[in-house]
Amino acid sequence: MNQLNNLIKKELSFYFKNPLGYIVVCLFAIIANFLFMKDVFLRDDTSMRPFFDMIPFLLLFFVPALAMRVFSEEQKAGTLETLLSLPVKEEIIVLAKFIAVSICFTIAFLLTLSVPISLFFLGKVTVGLLLCQYLGAFFLTILFLSITQFFSLFSKNQVVVFLISVVVIFLLFIPTILNDSLFIISPIYYYEQFQRGLLDTRALIYFTVLTTLLQVAAIKKLKRL
Amino acid sequence: MITCDHVTIQFGAKRAVDDLTFSIKENGVIGLLGPNGAGKTTTMRLLIGHLSPTSGTVSIFYKNPKTDRIETLSQIGYLAENNPLYPEMRVLEYLQFVSCMKNADLPPDLFSQVNIESVLNTRIEELSRGIKQRVGLAAALIGNPKLLILDEPTSGLDPIEQEKIQQLILNRAHNTTILLSTHILSEVEHISTRLLMIDHGKLVYDGKTPKEKGAVEALFKKHIAI
Numbered sequence: 001m002n003q004l005n006n007l008i009k010k011e012l013s014f015y016f017k018n019p020l021g022y023i024v025v026c027l028f029a030i031i032a033n034f035l036f037m038k039d040v041f042l043r044d045d046t047s048m049r050p051f052f053d054m055i056p057f058l059l060l061f062f063v064p065a066l067a068m069r070v071f072s073e074e075q076k077a078g079t080l081e082t083l084l085s086l087p088v089k090e091e092i093i094v095l096a097k098f099i100a101v102s103i104c105f106t107i108a109f110l111l112t113l114s115v116p117i118s119l120f121f122l123g124k125v126t127v128g129l130l131l132c133q134y135l136g137a138f139f140l141t142i143l144f145l146s147i148t149q150f151f152s153l154f155s156k157n158q159v160v161v162f163l164i165s166v167v168v169i170f171l172l173f174i175p176t177i178l179n180d181s182l183f184i185i186s187p188i189y190y191y192e193q194f195q196r197g198l199l200d201t202r203a204l205i206y207f208t209v210l211t212t213l214l215q216v217a218a219i220k221k222l223k224r225l
Numbered sequence: 226m227i228t229c230d231h232v233t234i235q236f237g238a239k240r241a242v243d244d245l246t247f248s249i250k251e252n253g254v255i256g257l258l259g260p261n262g263a264g265k266t267t268t269m270r271l272l273i274g275h276l277s278p279t280s281g282t283v284s285i286f287y288k289n290p291k292t293d294r295i296e297t298l299s300q301i302g303y304l305a306e307n308n309p310l311y312p313e314m315r316v317l318e319y320l321q322f323v324s325c326m327k328n329a330d331l332p333p334d335l336f337s338q339v340n341i342e343s344v345l346n347t348r349i350e351e352l353s354r355g356i357k358q359r360v361g362l363a364a365a366l367i368g369n370p371k372l373l374i375l376d377e378p379t380s381g382l383d384p385i386e387q388e389k390i391q392q393l394i395l396n397r398a399h400n401t402t403i404l405l406s407t408h409i410l411s412e413v414e415h416i417s418t419r420l421l422m423i424d425h426g427k428l429v430y431d432g433k434t435p436k437e438k439g440a441v442e443a444l445f446k447k448h449i450a451i
Contacts, residue, residue: 006325010311017313078309085273085305086326087298225275 003088004096011100015066024066025104029111032058036115046123051115052133052195056173056188059137059144064165066104067148068158070097071222076156080225090222094215098142098149105141109134129197136194139207143187144169146214153221226250226372226402227272232281234267234426241267243426245281249419254398256417256434257406258441260449264426265406266306269376272404273303285372299327302365306376306406308358312350316341316360319349320367329368339363339393355386362393373403379412391416414441424449 015021036051043050074080083093119125148165155161175181176188183189187210190203227249234242242264249255259265270276271283274290274297283290290297311319324331336342339359344352349360358378365373375394379387387409394403395416407413413420413434422430422444429448435441 002328003326006322010314010322013318014311014313077312078305078307079311081270081275081305082309084275085298085301085303086323087295087328088326089295 004092004099007088007092007096008100008103011070011097012103015100015104020066020069021104024062025108025111028058028062028105028108032112033115037118040119040122046119046125048116048119048125048130048133049195051112052137055137056140056191059141060166060169060173062108063101063105063141063144064148064162064169067101067145068152068161068165070101070149071152072156072158072161075153075225076158084225090219094149094218094222098145098215101145101149102142105145106138109137109141126197132194132197132199135199136191136203139194139203139211140187140191142211143207143214146211146218150214150218150221153218153225226286227404228282228284229268229271230282232271232278232283234264234271234276235279241426242271242278245423245426245428247421247428247431249402249404251419252398252400252402253418254394254403254405254416255419255421256413257404257421257423258408258410258413258445259406259423260408263423263449265408265423266376267426268423269303269306269374269404269406272374273298273301299368300371302368302370302373304358304361304365304373304375304378306380308361308378310349310357310361310364313348315346315348316352317345319360320363323364324367327368331367332369335363335366338396339366340389355382355389358382358386358390359393362390366397371401373397373401375403375405377406377408379407379409387412410441410445414438420444422448 032051032055035054039050071080074083116125116130147168148161151164151168152161172186173188175183175186187207190200190206193200193203229245229247232242232245233240245268257265257268267276271278272285272290274294277291285297286300288297314322320331320335336345339362341356341359341363344356349357352360362375362378365375378394379390382390391412394405397403405417414436417434420430420432420434420441421428430444435444
């Protein structure tokens, strides 16, 4: 537990000791807030649906932008060798990096709370629905993060990791965009359940299983490096 | 302590380590000497469990460094080639990080031992190469390891810094096994008690380090195909 905390602290200190963390987190919050707020008075509605409808498209770029470095940078700098020469399990390394980036995005989502707070003064906001929508956004984030983290083990080049991750994540969008019968495999379909305020067991299982499988795959890959 | 038994490592068509057999039981400095590309770094990575042998067996403290990674690494201090450190961290922060990962306290005399007291609050990226090596060595010494594996610790340093690092290594040699890889002949002559010489992945010499001036060079010329 001590090792896990220490590694999370190291990862977080990296993000907040250089501009990358601030830029990605703040830019995400600013763009999300702006895109929603610019039309809020035209809609004459206090629903947060338009806000959460654009979140997957923002996450498509912002998650790989923040997570592309997690292993690729360590491989390029050689520090992964230093880290792996310490008596720490690969599971802890993968989990710590995953938690650290998740914390960054939790901060980014906290910065978007200005939207529902503003709407609260303009009309009625259903807190239960709002929590469910944020939970869906969080599940989507950690799934995209797991995908990027996995691919960051395959290349020392962060740009390559970013592009591969964006393409793979976008491929997961396609069944829903085309309304294809394969929509059942798309995370967007399950994300939609949360947006309707449904805490669907299938959605919870889908995100938990996929994220866990990707974490296990990342651990296996790290053990083979 | 260290046993390599007929170890071979193959990377595609290239045989990086070829039927390597040696065993180390004693404390002191054991020099691993060889030209560039001889297989020194591959051997060291094998010993810390970063690589698996294609054939043969390796054991460190009677354990397999790959399958019993945590148990073996908790008794090893490792300084990698080029000493990769986290540039954004401060020296003290980095050493505290390493001590926490090793579940060990920072030895109270560590900073004075490696002479880094004046740079504890300096960011690693701002340090000179010599001081970075000392920080890497300090990190390797945390947890009082029984085995130190140092991959070219003086490479690229000026003669004064080289001598300082060599002295630090010698100070630990009485109670620690130190496997030191280098291609600097004078270095092994000066500090090692035993010499392992490898060339093209093969062990070509295993014996006491001759202390007469120029004797290591003569051995090197005799055994290494240049």
